Amino acid sequence: MPELPEVEALRGFLGERVVGRSVERVWPVAVHALKTYEPAVTAFEGVTFDGVERYGKFLGLRGGGLYLVMHLARAGWVRWSEELAEGAPRPGKGPLALRVRLEGGAGFDVTEAGTQKRLAVYVVRDPQEVPGVARLGPDPFDEAFTLEVFTGMLTGERRQIKGVLRDQGVIAGIGNAYSDEILHAARMSPFKLAAKLSEEETRRLYEAIGTTLGEAVERSRGLPLRDLKAEKKSGLRVHGRKGEACPVCGDTIREVSFSDSALQYCPTCQTGGKPLADRRMSRLLK
Structure with a gap:
């Protein structure tokens, strides 16, 4: 997409x-x-x-x-x-x-x-x-999308952060692929509750949004339309790379499947080395 x-x-x-x-x-x-x-x-x-x-x-x-x-x-x-x-x-x-x-x-x-x-x-x-x-929320490239605004958006938000990032009514433009990439860059579990983020985690996530999307835009700039899809795929570090080695730590990238989509993540970088549970559990395996 x-x-x-x-x-x-x-x-x-x-x-x-x-x-x-x-x-x-x-x-x-x-x-x-x-x-x-x-x-x-x-x-x-x-x-x-x-x-x-x-x-x-x-x-x-x-x-x-x-x-x-x-x-x-x-x-x-x-x-x-x-x-x-x-x-x-x-x-x-x-x-x-x-x-x-x-x-x-x-x-x-x-x-x-x-x-x-x-x-x-x-x-x-x-x-x-x-x-x-x-119904769109603020655009990540809008000057009005500040760390303070982002922090306020997460206050009291009881959903998992993966779902919050994909909600177009919260932030405009982020889908399944780049939410995986942003969470990997922020070293954060996709199942973590948004309201539970610390001040430091919120800042890290905010910076990862700008950096990840900004770098992807720069990689795509000036390319012919026929090459944009291939560029997106080649630039992704975890999304769509189940079973491959994480480019940061070398751990095996894992996947959680849903009815019509899937998310990918690195256990070492994002979940303290623990694999994520079945989607119906939405919590870490113990």
């Missing part, structure tokens, strides 16, 4: 290529991906894009007083082409969900792989009209 660093890279990539260019045609291929119907997505035809923005894990293209807002979900992506076909794409069961052709022939496809269709596309006059955007 694209998270803050990948969507930020998409924002920069598209911003350099679409701003100042007008839209020639829009083809909504997968109607199920459209979550709004008025204005229609074809209202962008003839419009000149004047900005590309990011809201957490949402991407927004702005032009003509409208916003084309996308949430790429687990398997969505944007594919750029310097020369898109002029004719309408064939409808079918392929990954193509939306095609935007710019004046001059360049443009981009919005695609979604797999059978779980969760890609969401909105056309709105204000990004706050998108429910997922309206």
Whole structure:
């Protein structure tokens, strides 16, 4: 799933290529991906894009007083082409969900792989009209996201810190992969209760959020879109690396599986050498 660093890279990539260019045609291929119907997505035809923005894990293209807002979900992506076909794409069961052709022939496809269709596309006059955007917590790169603000967010929070980091209503942009990476960098168990963090642990976690996400953004900056997913995977130290050696201490990275996801962690770095219990227990094995 694209998270803050990948969507930020998409924002920069598209911003350099679409701003100042007008839209020639829009083809909504997968109607199920459209979550709004008025204005229609074809209202962008003839419009000149004047900005590309990011809201957490949402991407927004702005032009003509409208916003084309996308949430790429687990398997969505944007594919750029310097020369898109002029004719309408064939409808079918392929990954193509939306095609935007710019004046001059360049443009981009919005695609979604797999059978779980969760890609969401909105056309709105204000990004706050998108429910997922309206509920977002502060962005980790916002100057207002200070250590004091973060500390206040955790006060009285009885959930496990892994779930808190992934909650878009608490902090915008962090998903399953980068929450694993942040917790590893902070040397913290994903099952630790947020309200139980000491002042020093809170500071360590806050710094790990900024450092981990910032480094991921820098690694992705300037890369072609086709390389961003590979860059994300290669830069991860624990997420998706069950059974491999921890790059910090050499211990074997372990996993806790859930119904539709899994988390990875290093016992030595994060849990005092003890493996985490079954997900239903949500506590350390004794």
